[in-house]
Amino acid sequence: MVDASAAGTIRIGDTTVPRMGFGAMRLPGPGVWGPPADRDEAIRVVRRAVECGVRLIDTAWYYGMDVANGIVAEALRPYPDDLLLVTKLGGARRDDGSWFAALTPDELRAGNARDRRVLGVDTVPVTHLRWMDTDATTFDEALGTMIAMRDEGLIGHVGLSNVSADQLDAALSRTPIVSVSNQFGLSQREDAGTLARCTAEGIAYLPFFPLGAGGDTSATDNALARVAARHGASPAQIVLAWMLALSPSVVAIPGTSKVAHLEENLAAAGIGLTAADIAELEA
Numbered sequence: 503m504v505d506a507s508a509a510g511t512i513r514i515g516d517t518t519v520p521r522m523g524f525g526a527m528r529l530p531g532p533g534v535w536g537p538p539a540d541r542d543e544a545i546r547v548v549r550r551a552v553e554c555g556v557r558l559i560d561t562a563w564y565y566g567m568d569v570a571n572g573i574v575a576e577a578l579r580p581y582p583d584d585l586l587l588v589t590k591l592g593g594a595r596r597d598d599g600s601w602f603a604a605l606t607p608d609e610l611r612a613g614n615a616r617d618r619r620v621l622g623v624d625t626v627p628v629t630h631l632r633w634m635d636t637d638a639t640t641f642d643e644a645l646g647t648m649i650a651m652r653d654e655g656l657i658g659h660v661g662l663s664n665v666s667a668d669q670l671d672a673a674l675s676r677t678p679i680v681s682v683s684n685q686f687g688l689s690q691r692e693d694a695g696t697l698a699r700c701t702a703e704g705i706a707y708l709p710f711f712p713l714g715a716g717g718d719t720s721a722t723d724n725a726l727a728r729v730a731a732r733h734g735a736s737p738a739q740i741v742l743a744w745m746l747a748l749s750p751s752v753v754a755i756p757g758t759s760k761v762a763h764l765e766e767n768l769a770a771a772g773i774g775l776t777a778a779d780i781a782e783l784e785a
Contacts, residue, residue: 506555509746509771512753514558514706515628515659515680517586521746522771523558524551524764525710525757529573530566535599537569544759548577552585554768560683560708560755562590562632563616564601571620579622588681588708589617590663592632592644603634607647614656630661630683633669641669649677661706667696679705681753687712688726688741688783701749708753712741729779735770742770744783 509522529544531537538544548559561570571589578585591613594604604613610631617626631648633641648660661681662673673679682700684693686709700707726737733740742754756767775783 504554504765504768506768506771512706519557519586520555521753523753523755524556525755526561526570527565528757528759530569533599534565538759544573545577546761547764550761557584558586560588563613564593564595568620575622586627588628589626590630590632603636605636605639605644610647625655625658627658628661629657630663632663633665645673667699681706683708685711701751706753707751708755712745725782739770743773743775747775
């Protein structure tokens with residue numbers, strides 16, 4: 503039985519969850535746009551994740567334009583009491599599927615309203631402010647809107663996404679931050695400073711694109727292959743195991759639209775890398 507709790511646990515806000523979660527970004531169709539080819543399979547994926555002990559689901563209204571949220575809701579409502587839904591605000595999609603910043607107070611509030619309506623909740627437990635450079639507003643103003651929505655009970659706790667260590671420090675000077683979701687992986691470790699700051703503060707760190715934005719692991723393919731062979735695992739499983747070994751603050755959130763791939767991802771929670779494995783991967 504694949505068990506997400508093999509990754510250990512972390513407390514985020516009011517909830518303790520396994521450090522192996524599920525990212526809903528791959529539930530919609532190609533390009534994170536429109537419905538999936540097999541909606542029934544996507545629903546089975548979400549249900550199977552929870553059956554395997556996953557208690558953190560990372561999603562967003564602009565994943566497929568309400569598609570990911572709708573699948574999560576259909577699969578799991580009424581939600582388990584110990585399930586932590588994590589959403590993000592700050593992005594949006596044009597009719598052609600392209601992305602743009604949506605960080606003004608009205609845009610953030612409209613996104614929160616969509617999250618709550620489609621997920622079927624009065625309060626979203628955790629919502630990340632997903633920062634994108636824009637002339638329409640400032641980080642400080644956007645954070646202020648998030649704090650106001652938390653104080654109004656529309657979200658439970660504030661998190662951050664795609665932010666620098668300086669932005670994290672600026673946010674912490676104003677309000678508690680329970681989680682940060684930034685890009686981090688073997689081939690892109692520039693955010694190590696933010697991860698270290700999260701570790702020191704006990705803030706959950708949810709890395710996205712651990713294999714690189716395009717799945718490019720060329721710089722580490724040979725090491726990955728060697729370590730994977732020693733453990734009888736796939737390279738992707740080794741990357742996930744490496745992420746979990748980095749810090750007790752890391753929460754892995756691999757995503758997929760296939761049950762078999764889900765179970766493969768979750769099995770990485772049980773892979774124990776040695777210090778020699780980690781040194782080889784990071785060389």
